[in-house]
Amino acid sequence: MEKLNVGEARLTWLQGGNNHLDGGAMFGVVPKPLWSKKYPVNEKNQIELRTDPILLQIDGKHLLIDSGMGRGKLSEKQKRNFGVTEESQVDESLSELGLSREDIDFVLMTHLHFDHACGLTEKKEEGYHSVFTNATIITSETEWQEMKNPNMRSKNTYWKENWEPIQHQVETFSDSYEVLAGLRMFHTSGHSDGHCVLSFERDGESFIHMADLMPTNAHQNKLWALAFDDYPVTSVHQKDKWMDEGYRKEAWYTFYHDAYYRALKFDEEGNVIDEVSRKRI
Numbered sequence: 001m002e003k004l005n006v007g008e009a010r011l012t013w014l015q016g017g018n019n020h021l022d023g024g025a026m027f028g029v030v031p032k033p034l035w036s037k038k039y040p041v042n043e044k045n046q047i048e049l050r051t052d053p054i055l056l057q058i059d060g061k062h063l064l065i066d067s068g069m070g071r072g073k074l075s076e077k078q079k080r081n082f083g084v085t086e087e088s089q090v091d092e093s094l095s096e097l098g099l100s101r102e103d104i105d106f107v108l109m110t111h112l113h114f115d116h117a118c119g120l121t122e123k124k125e126e127g128y129h130s131v132f133t134n135a136t137i138i139t140s141e142t143e144w145q146e147m148k149n150p151n152m153r154s155k156n157t158y159w160k161e162n163w164e165p166i167q168h169q170v171e172t173f174s175d176s177y178e179v180l181a182g183l184r185m186f187h188t189s190g191h192s193d194g195h196c197v198l199s200f201e202r203d204g205e206s207f208i209h210m211a212d213l214m215p216t217n218a219h220q221n222k223l224w225a226l227a228f229d230d231y232p233v234t235s236v237h238q239k240d241k242w243m244d245e246g247y248r249k250e251a252w253y254t255f256y257h258d259a260y261y262r263a264l265k266f267d268e269e270g271n272v273i274d275e276v277s278r279k280r281i
Contacts, residue, residue, distance in 0.1 A: 001013055001014065001015070001093060001096065001097075002262045002276055002277075002278060002279065004207075004252065004254075004262065004263050004276050006200065006205050006206065006207045006252055007200075007202045007203055007204075007205030007206075008058055008059075008202055008203075008205075009056060009057070009058045009183075009200055009202075009205075009207070010056070010057040010058070011054050011055070011056055011057075011207070011254065011263075012054070012055040012057070012093075012097065013052045013053075013054055013055075013262050013278070014052055014053045014054070014055055014064075014068070014089075014090050014093035014094065015052060015068075015086075015088065015089040015090065015092065015093045016050070016051045016052040016053045016066075016067070016068025016069055016088045016089075016090055016119060017050075017051045017052075017068055017069030017070070017071075017084065017086045017087045017088045017089075018048060018049060018050050018051055018069070018083075018084065018085060018086045018259070019049055019051065019069065019082045019083045019084045019115060020042070020044075020046040020047065020048050020049065020082075020083025020084075020085070021046060021047065021049060021082070021083060022045055022046060023035065023036065023039070023041045023045050023046060023047045024045065024227070025226065025227040025228060026047055026049075026215070026216075026226055026227070026228070027218075027219075027224055027226070027227075028224065028225050028226055028227045028229070028232065029227075030221075030224050032045075035218060035224070038217070038218035039216055039217075039218035039260075040260075046083055047216075047259075048259040049115075049215065049216070049257040049258075049259065050255075050256065050257055050258060050259050050278070051066075051068050051069040051088075051115050051116070051119075051256065051257065052068065052256060053065060053066050053067055053068045053090060053119065053256070054066075054209070054254060054256065055093075055094070055097070055099075056108075056183075058180060058183065058200075059180055059181070061105045061106065061180065062099060062103050062104050062105050062106075063104070063105060063106040063107070063108060063179070064104055064106070064107045064108065064132070064135075065108050065110070065198060065209055065254075065256065066107075066108070066109060066110055066116040066117075066119075066211075066256050067090075067107060067109070067116065067117060067118070067119030067120045067131070067132075068088040068090050068118065068119035069084060069086075069087055069088050069115060069118050069119060070087065070088050070118030070119045070120075070121070070122065071087040071088045071089075071122070072087070072122065072123055073118055073121075073122070073123055073161070074087070074118075082115075088118075088119050090119060090131075101131055101132050101133070102132075102133065102134050103134075104132045104134065104135045105134070105135060105136070106135055106136050106137075106138060106179060107120065107132055107135045107136075107137045107138070108138050108139075108179065108185060108198060109137060109138065109139040109143070109196075110139075110185075110195060110196045110197065110198070110209070110211035110212070110256075111139070111143050111191065111192045111194060111195045111196065111211065111212065112139060112143055112144070112146075112147040112158060112162065112163065112192075112194075113157040113158070113192065113212075114157050114158075114159055114162065115157075116211075116256070117147075117159075117162040117163075118159075118162060119131060120132070120137065120162055120163075120165075120166050121161060121162055121165045121166060123161075127165075128161045128164065128165045129165050130165045130166045130169060132169075133169075135169060136169060136171050137166055137169045137170045137171070138170075138171050138172070138173070138177060138179065138185060139170065139172060139194065139196065140172060140173060140174070140185075140187040140194040140195075140196050141172035141173060141174055141194070142187065142189070142193050142194035143172075143192060143193070143194020143195065143196070144163075144170060144172045144194070145194075146158060146192070146193060146194055147162075147163050147194075148163060153230075154192070154230075173185065173187070174187065175187055181202070182200055182201050182202040183198070183199075183200045184198070184199050184200075185197070185198055186198075186199065188213065188234070188238040188242075189230075189231055189234045189238070190213055190225075190229060190230075190231050190232070190234040190235035190238050191211070191212040191213060191226065191228070191229050191230065191231075191235060192212075192230055193230055193231065195211065195212065195213070196211065197209060197210050197211055197213065197238070197242055198211075199242075201249070201251075206246075206249050206251040206252070207251055207252035207253070207254055207263070208242055208245070208246045208251050208252070208253055208254070209253075209254045209256075210239070210242060210243075210253060211256060212226065212228075212229075212257070213235055213238055213239050213242070214239060214243075214253065214255075215255070215256070215257040215258070216255060216257055216258040216259075216260075216261075217255070217258055217260065217261045217264055220243075220266075220270065222236060222239045222240050222243060223236055225239075243266075243270070246266065247266050247267065247268050247269070247270055248268060250265060250266070250267060250268070250273070251265070252264070252265050252274075253265070253266070258278070259278065259280075260277065260278055260280075261275060261276065261277055261278060262276040262277070262278050263275065263276040264276075
């Protein structure tokens with residue numbers, strides 16, 4: 001498991017599974033000859049995307065950023081359609097760190113699409129149950145309302161089995177939410193209407209988690225928005241805002257989906273000045 005210290009914050013990437021999605025969809029209107037130079041693509045025109053939660057340890061608290069693909073929830077057809085070749089091993093990752101799911105204090109949900117939210121619940125004989133039973137689960141009010149009342153498009157990614165068992169644990173916010181001192185969630189919209197980013201800053205050290213506004217290192221270009229984005233113009237403007245701020249501070253940018261990098265740090269011109277690579281087996 002890769003780790004990164006950002007001031008008082010310790011980040012560890014857990015094994016949350018993966019999927020493989022169409023590269024064209026992940027890069028929108030960007031021509032393949034351009035994006036394929038920056039991110040590997042297979043013979044099916046698919047790119048590998050991790051779904052690895054980030055364990056954030058700070059102030060004696062254990063927090064997760066998103067929840068992974070889950071385990072034992074997808075049918076064989078769903079695994080095939082979504083290109084899932086690995087399911088979550090979050091319990092095993094936590095065990096290696098001397099922790100368990102019961103130790104998680106907060107789960108910070110950037111949004112609630114299935115590839116981020118499946119790990120919130122698990123299937124048992126009598127139905128679906130919460131995984132992180134002691135955690136407060138935080139997401140934007142906009143995202144939570146669409147999760148519960150999806151439209152004809154979003155119902156394919158907002159699943160009731162991912163929200164019904166955990167609804168008593170959910171705390172929502174409108175514009176921003178301070179989880180701990182210096183750690184905030186911000187409602188951005190863009191990828192989904194309720195999408196959020198995370199920002200941490202203390203004593204001049206900072207990281208920004210852009211979630212699906214910048215799902216991989218190859219999406220650094222501010223104009224490269226996903227075909228999956230509900231509001232792509234908003235995505236572009238939010239990327240511009242958060243990347244300008246991060247470049248100025250030389251903040252770390254962390255990834256949930258990137259199969260090759262866990263985190264990158266850029267200078268004021270957007271050049272990479274430090275990195276945490278993912279160890280590939």
